[in-house]
Amino acid sequence: MNSMLEYKGYHASIEYDAEDNIFVGEVFGIADSLNFHGTSIDELKATFTQCIDNYLELCKKIGKSPDKEFKGSFNVRIPPALHKKAALAAANQKITLNQYVTQAIENSFNKAKNFKETIIYIPYATQHMNWESGIDNRIQTLYNDDSIFTTEEKITYVGN
Template sequence: MTTMTYKGYEAAVEYDEDAELFHGEVMNLRDVVTFQGRSVDDLKSAFQESIEDYLAFCRERGEESEKPFSGKFVVRIDPGLHRELATAARRAGLSLNKYVSKALERVAG
């Protein structure tokens, strides 16, 4: 999958051979934000315009625009692992959130 990024928003992009058209959709939003273009430059411009339109639409409605990721997610794990992580975090002098965040950073590279 090919992706594009603008102002922290990421979009998946595909090429439709039959229509000879690039099209994309912004990922990880509840709202549907799409765009298209016949060339790469057209596609980039359309993507940026779509994001700007989305942000303006949210402002006009008095709503906060949705961020692609909040930095929060729920992970369900075995209670024994939870206890081991909490103990390891305490030994390291860190909160459980900080300890797990650091571990995930190492894994993600």
Template structure:
């Protein structure tokens, strides 16, 4: 089962409140809070689309740049020894550390 959905470049969560009998979610990967809900999948999806569209329209009206989810950079904390080994490996294989890590992560999620 997939617990996310995508629309217009944004990823939203899909959750269920058994107590209230509704589905709900929020847009992931940005600081702004964009939430939505529905009594079934179609209502949830439609409210997600409307919430994203409303957010983009509000940004346009207020002349602000909409936040982009998953910009392509993130920090990772590893041991100095692993950092050193990865850097040496990348140099030995005539690539950058960034390229090597990106390729490795790409393989991991395929």
């Protein structure tokens, strides 16, 4: 589910204001404050595009470069010990810390996208009924109770 609006490379998050019975939107990722609202989805979309168009027109009129949502640069605060680990790992790979962090972020998306989990249910025991004698015999099922891991798949055997 995507609850964001997008127009001309700008994105906005939407919330519902129950007190005023309106949708309120805020453009994010830029230093300037751009907000809009509407009582319906269509009105909200229209005021969002109008907000962006007005912003771009005003910037042009006053000779200001409009803020861009993602500049490719951001500050991250991490514990000093983690900073040290990352810097040493980058140095060992003969890459910059920026390259190391970029790879780590890219890998986090790849893992989430490609991860597949398969769960195979095998009961601990199955019941076998001898219909002629009326006797229940328990037959134990043998299986590997260790999980098998690969880079893209985790298989777990589960019993009852």
